[in-house]
Amino acid sequence: MAALLSVPRRYSPAPFSTFSSPWRSPRRSAWVPRPGFRCSSSRPARRDIAGEERKSSFDLKKCALSVALAFELVLGVPQFGFPAYATPSGPVLPDLSVLISGPPIKDPGALLRNALPIDNKAIREVQKPLEDITDSLKIAGVKALDSVERNVRQASRALNQGRKFIIAGVAESKKAHGEELLNKLAVGMEELQRIVEERNRDAVAPKQKELLNYVGGVEEDMVDGFPYEVPEEYKNMPLLKGRATVDMKVKVKDNPNVQDCIFRIVLDGYNAPVTAGNFIDLVERHFYDGMEIQRSDGFVVQTGDPEGPAEGFIDPSTEKVRTIPLEIMVIGDKTPVYGATLEELGLYKAQTRLPFNAFGTMAMAREEFENNSASSQVFWLLKESELTPSNANILDGRYAVFGYVTENEDYLADLKVGDVIESIQVVSGLDNLVNPSYKIIAG
Numbered sequence: 167m168a169a170l171l172s173v174p175r176r177y178s179p180a181p182f183s184t185f186s187s188p189w190r191s192p193r194r195s196a197w198v199p200r201p202g203f204r205c206s207s208s209r210p211a212r213r214d215i216a217g218e219e220r221k222s223s224f225d226l227k228k229c230a231l232s233v234a235l236a237f238e239l240v241l242g243v244p245q246f247g248f249p250a251y252a253t254p255s256g257p258v259l260p261d262l263s264v265l266i267s268g269p270p271i272k273d274p275g276a277l278l279r280n281a282l283p284i285d286n287k288a289i290r291e292v293q294k295p296l297e298d299i300t301d302s303l304k305i306a307g308v309k310a311l312d313s314v315e316r317n318v319r320q321a322s323r324a325l326n327q328g329r330k331f332i333i334a335g336v337a338e339s340k341k342a343h344g345e346e347l348l349n350k351l352a353v354g355m356e357e358l359q360r361i362v363e364e365r366n367r368d369a370v371a372p373k374q375k376e377l378l379n380y381v382g383g384v385e386e387d388m389v390d391g392f393p394y395e396v397p398e399e400y401k402n403m404p405l406l407k408g409r410a411t412v413d414m415k416v417k418v419k420d421n422p423n424v425q426d427c428i429f430r431i432v433l434d435g436y437n438a439p440v441t442a443g444n445f446i447d448l449v450e451r452h453f454y455d456g457m458e459i460q461r462s463d464g465f466v467v468q469t470g471d472p473e474g475p476a477e478g479f480i481d482p483s484t485e486k487v488r489t490i491p492l493e494i495m496v497i498g499d500k501t502p503v504y505g506a507t508l509e510e511l512g513l514y515k516a517q518t519r520l521p522f523n524a525f526g527t528m529a530m531a532r533e534e535f536e537n538n539s540a541s542s543q544v545f546w547l548l549k550e551s552e553l554t555p556s557n558a559n560i561l562d563g564r565y566a567v568f569g570y571v572t573e574n575e576d577y578l579a580d581l582k583v584g585d586v587i588e589s590i591q592v593v594s595g596l597d598n599l600v601n602p603s604y605k606i607i608a609g
Contacts, residue, residue, distance in 0.1 A: 410595025478541020
């Protein structure tokens with residue numbers, strides 16, 4: 167039977183009404199502003215998966231409920247494993263200070279910028295106030311623009327004062343490109359300042375996104391080569407040594423609000439080279455083209471289980487299912503952890519470099535009790551529970567995150583079982599893939 171998200175029978179599903187039973191369908195379910203870049207839709211933007219209003223923070227009044235239910239969390243957790251009724255041993259509950267710490271970063275772009283292997287304070291001081299514009303825009307009406315103006319001035323000042331330190335941090339081979347992006351950033355901030363002065367609130371967010379793309383580009387230019395050696399036992403696998411972007415086109419059936427959609431996904435090989443490399447290799451084999459969405463229950467969307475008895479990708483060169491190790495990068499570490507969950511290592515308070523924070527976080531499914539059993543089955547996280555807050559939840563450190571949906575992620579909630587992945591195509595970064603097996607012709 168295929169890997170899927172199951173709710174252990176001794177785990178009460180009441181607080182997590184979006185979880186479904188282990189068997190949902192006869193089909194096995196795998197575990198779990200650009201022209202033409204669109205989703206055809208007539209519905210409003212993101213809704214809560216369970217039909218409730220999305221909440222911006224962890225309600226402290228529900229803290230007692232969290233503690234009361236903690237005993238069930240340590241007994242059993244939703245699991246992405248092949249055995250449908252398997253019940254894992256649960257994690258040790260993080261202490262309460264971790265559970266109710268400050269609001270997590272949920273924007274996929276910000277998560278990806280922060281995950282880059284760089285240490286340049288000057289560019290981060292430009293990045294932060296530009297990202298803070300998102301919070302400023304939560305203020306009603308044009309009053310938000312006063313706060314946005316402060317953000318822009320802070321970012322402009324940081325750029326002017328720190329420009330030479332930023333350039334010094336750019337890799338020598340990329341300095342010309344870095345300079346070009348900084349020039350565009352400076353011009354763009356002047357344009358954003360004029361937008362604010364003209365009180366054009368609607369134009370702020372698109373310009374903010376443009377500027378943050380420039381910032382992210384400069385930060386990527388600071389990475390000089392791949393920062394570490396992959397362990398010997400995995401170095402001959404397909405590896406993504408850097409980042410890549412793919413577009414996933416999905417044909418949506420029987421939905422008058424959404425017809426078809428293209429999801430843009432950024433894959434992070436800096437923090438998950440084996441996992442991301444495996445996926446890109448499968449994409450180039452057209453493994454996912456024509457495959458159906460195999461699970462969609464309001465908590466995750468899942469696919470990757472091929473037709474036939476195999477529960478993953480069968481490598482033609484070995485005629486066996488190709489598996490990859492569990493791969494997790496911890497903040498503060500230079501290399502990922504392989505083959506063990508953070509719980510198993512006793513790292514209960516460690517935070518992952520690629521957390522399950524964002525709507526559309528992409529990760530690998532695996533067999534319940536086999537950490538190194540992931541193959542081709544992938545899932546996208548949809549819902550964050552108040553009892554499993556971001557970066558202190560029951561998924562971080564247990565499953566290998568390797569990317570985020572950065573465009574049209576809201577529409578993941580509209581996908582259902584039977585919708586078809588028409589294609590997944592690499593947009594950029596294919597040159598970062600080493601040891602590609604799809605180029606090997608089986609003899």
